[in-house]
Amino acid sequence: MANEMLSYIDRTSPIHRLTGATKLVCFILWSTAAMLTYDTRILLFLFIASLVIFYVSKIRLRDILFVLIFILVFLLINNIAIYLFSPQEGVKIYGTGHVLVEFAGRYNMTLEQLFYQLNITLKYLTVIPAALLFIVTTHPSEFAASLNRIGVSYRIAYAVSLALRYIPDVQRDFRNIAKAQQARGLDMSKNEKFLKRVKNASAVLAPLILSSLEKIEIISNAMELRGFGKKKKRTWYNARPFQKRDYTAIILFVLLLIATLLITYHDGSRFYNPFS
Amino acid sequence: MNKNTLSVRTIVAIGIGAAVFVILGRFASIPTGIPNSNIEVTYAFLALMAVIFGPVAGGLIGLIGHALKDLIFYGSIWWSWVVVSMFVGFLFGLISKKLDIESGEFGRQKIITFNLVQVGAQALGWFLLAPVLDIVIYAEPTSKVFIQGLGVGISNMVTVGILGTLLLTLYAKTRTKTGSLDRE
Numbered sequence: 001m002a003n004e005m006l007s008y009i010d011r012t013s014p015i016h017r018l019t020g021a022t023k024l025v026c027f028i029l030w031s032t033a034a035m036l037t038y039d040t041r042i043l044l045f046l047f048i049a050s051l052v053i054f055y056v057s058k059i060r061l062r063d064i065l066f067v068l069i070f071i072l073v074f075l076l077i078n079n080i081a082i083y084l085f086s087p088q089e090g091v092k093i094y095g096t097g098h099v100l101v102e103f104a105g106r107y108n109m110t111l112e113q114l115f116y117q118l119n120i121t122l123k124y125l126t127v128i129p130a131a132l133l134f135i136v137t138t139h140p141s142e143f144a145a146s147l148n149r150i151g152v153s154y155r156i157a158y159a160v161s162l163a164l165r166y167i168p169d170v171q172r173d174f175r176n177i178a179k180a181q182q183a184r185g186l187d188m189s190k191n192e193k194f195l196k197r198v199k200n201a202s203a204v205l206a207p208l209i210l211s212s213l214e215k216i217e218i219i220s221n222a223m224e225l226r227g228f229g230k231k232k233k234r235t236w237y238n239a240r241p242f243q244k245r246d247y248t249a250i251i252l253f254v255l256l257l258i259a260t261l262l263i264t265y266h267d268g269s270r271f272y273n274p275f276s
Numbered sequence: 277m278n279k280n281t282l283s284v285r286t287i288v289a290i291g292i293g294a295a296v297f298v299i300l301g302r303f304a305s306i307p308t309g310i311p312n313s314n315i316e317v318t319y320a321f322l323a324l325m326a327v328i329f330g331p332v333a334g335g336l337i338g339l340i341g342h343a344l345k346d347l348i349f350y351g352s353i354w355w356s357w358v359v360v361s362m363f364v365g366f367l368f369g370l371i372s373k374k375l376d377i378e379s380g381e382f383g384r385q386k387i388i389t390f391n392l393v394q395v396g397a398q399a400l401g402w403f404l405l406a407p408v409l410d411i412v413i414y415a416e417p418t419s420k421v422f423i424q425g426l427g428v429g430i431s432n433m434v435t436v437g438i439l440g441t442l443l444l445t446l447y448a449k450t451r452t453k454t455g456s457l458d459r460e
Binding site: 005006031035038067070074081082085086093120123124127131156158159160161162163164165166169171188198201204208209210212215216217219224228 | 281282283284285287288289290291292293294295296298299300303304306307315317320321324328336340341344347348349350351352353355413414415416417418419420423424438439442443446447450
């Protein structure tokens with residue numbers, strides 16, 4: 001169970017020492033770069049860079065293995081789906097068609113299609129390590145403080161912090177209720193038939209939702225009593241001041257994004273075309 | 277209290293709502309047997325929260341809940357669908373005032389209104405917004421994303437239509453009706 005969910009891992013590394021706000025900004029810049037580009041050379045560079053950063057962070061592969069396998073399976077299914085629905089997408093994008101293996105008609109495997117799907121896969125592979133790292137190296141309380149620092153209203157930042165705080169609680173409630181209903185013969189796990197499962201789901205949902213609504217009342221009363229939301233600003237126990245390495249990291253990532261955009265769009269297309 | 281800022285109750289509702297959204301999205305979705313399409317129980321919950329707490333809460337629960345779910349359990353955020361969750365949450369919330377669920381009344385007329393709006397909102401979200409964003413952001417093949425959107429959209433409409441209506445009826449029953457006291 002413990003590894004099913006990603007959570008903060010406390011280690012001492014250069015990445016951990018950066019403030020949460022820095023990591024958040026860098027993560028956003030990185031995702032933007034990876035989202036916009038389809039240039040294979042940049043994607044490869046970003047992928048290798050992310051592996052290096054991962055190594056520096058002292059997070060070990062087995063810490064995140066469960067989630068990683070899950071993601072890789074998803075990527076595989078997604079790739080198969082793309083091939084089934086649009087086996088000629090690569091030809092459309094790159095304008096040429098080098099047939100490798102002949103199947104029936106449009107399902108002929110082309111070099112372009114393989115290259116296109118390699119790009120899609122690389123795109124996900126560059127974002128995944130960054131996102132994983134961001135979660136496992138940022139303390140949840142600091143995460144809310146960082147959101148506030150980059151300009152998100154503290155009320156919304158606090159809502160995010162509440163969500164992170166209550167996810168384990170809600171998960172426990174969910175398990176308890178599901179088990180209790182199972183004891184009454186209402187199962188919503190995969191042992192039950194589909195229609196029965198959907199029907200039984202509401203038996204688990206209703207108590208969970210009503211107890212959560214009660215939680216909302218209790219928590220908001222407690223916060224109201226402590227004067228939450230009376231002032232324009234709020235301080236955070238976990239906020240840390242910026243240091244030299246934070247500025248360096250942010251500048252580096254901004255440069256990276258600019259370089260990515262320049263190289264990607266200088267010939268007017270998001271795609272790098274090795275075939276022409 | 278300034279009217280433009282969120283009330284404490286709404287903030288807490290967003291936080292807890294997002295947490296429940298995460299858990300339901302991860303543990304309570306029921307696979308239909310077709311790959312990548314599940315009965316997403318969590319959207320029925322989103323509809324309930326949006327109707328109780330209004331459009332801002334609905335939108336933010338969709339946004340924060342979906343983004344956190346992706347981040348914590350899948351390690352990467354699928355932005356196009358996160359945006360759709362925010363969008364449908366917001367639209368569900370727009371009928372919050374009209375339905376006035378706190379009055380304890382949720383009769384046939386309100387059920388019809390709710391379902392018309394939820395089908396409309398999800399049609400816009402899943403049939404149009406999700407595939408378009410998938411193409412713009414991820415350059416996925418057109419036919420794949422539209423078929424995917426169609427499948428997810430229809431199954432979510434049915435889920436929200438059945439489970440969402442059920443949850444709203446249940447919730448309305450827990451409220452005290454106006455004029456429910458009789459003089460003896």
